[in-house]
Amino acid sequence: MADHEYRINVYTDILRKDAANTYQEIAKLGANKKWMELIDILQGNEGMVNSSQLPDRNGQQTSLFTPLHYAADGKAPKEIFEKLLKLGSSKCLKTSAGETAYDIGKRKGLDQDILELIKVPKHVKQNEQQIQAMEAGLHNVIKGRVEDLIKKNGQALPQISILFENNGDHGSFYYPVPGMYGGFNVHVVDKGIQADSWIRVCGGSEENHLIEKDGKVTLLPNDNPL
Structure with a gap:
């Protein structure tokens, strides 16, 4: 039995409409820096903390930003990073541009204590x-x-x-x-x-x-x- 289901990223019309809408709403809240609303919806949708905006067949692409990437990009408060990590955010997942949340945070000039929270684990970097x-x-x-x-x-x-x-x-x-x-x-x-x-x-x-x-x-x- 697997530990968890990988949160797949597919065209919007591949999933049920309500499921696809949840993906898109999570991404919208992250992009708009609605941090507490983002935490609320993630707490109510177990397993969605590593989801990302879905592409559609009309040409809209996906950045593969998870909520942790949005938090880093939007310079969220430290408590938001702590809540996301407690909910199971992956520090290792990369965007379509190949960046982890740490990479984005470092580029955005986040405080060192936040960067330490989201740093990719040493054993992952070494291998x-x-x-x-x-x-x-x-x-x-x-x-x-x-x-x-x-x-x-x-x-x-x-x-x-x-x-x-x-x-x-x-x-x-x-x-x-x-x-x-x-x-x-x-x-x-x-x-x-x-x-x-x-x-x-x-x-x-x-x-x-x-x-x-x-x-x-x-x-x-x-x-x-x-």
Whole structure:
């Protein structure tokens, strides 16, 4: 069982209207610096603290700003950062421009005590090259199975640094793909990460992939997962 569901970013019309509206409202509150309203809506929508504005098919793109990115960009009070982190904000997630909340905060000149709060954990920074290699391998696995759906959904591929953020080496998440009738359970193993995927309506569709720390991908026997 995965620790949590990865908060996917897809076209607005892929999700139920009420769910898509929640994504957009969270992003709007962050962009407009409505900090207490932002905290209130996040407290009422468990798991949405790492959500970001959805793109649409009319050309509106997504910055992949999470509430923590908005707080850094908008120079929110320290208490807002503390509340966001308590709710589960990831310090490791990057925007579409490749910036963490810390990167944005440093560029914006946030106070050092806030920067210390949102700094990417040392063990993540030290293993950045391995994480990037494994992430590329996972993306290849996902595209190898459902690339057409990823394109159809306008779906952002997952960032795996969050696997290592809180537990060092024991994280996991479930990455759903709308239209797949299934998805990918991704978890850390001794050799790297493992992605277990399936399509519920297709018997025998299960696949287990090992992605090693250098990015090497191996399809494992279904009867002998790690």
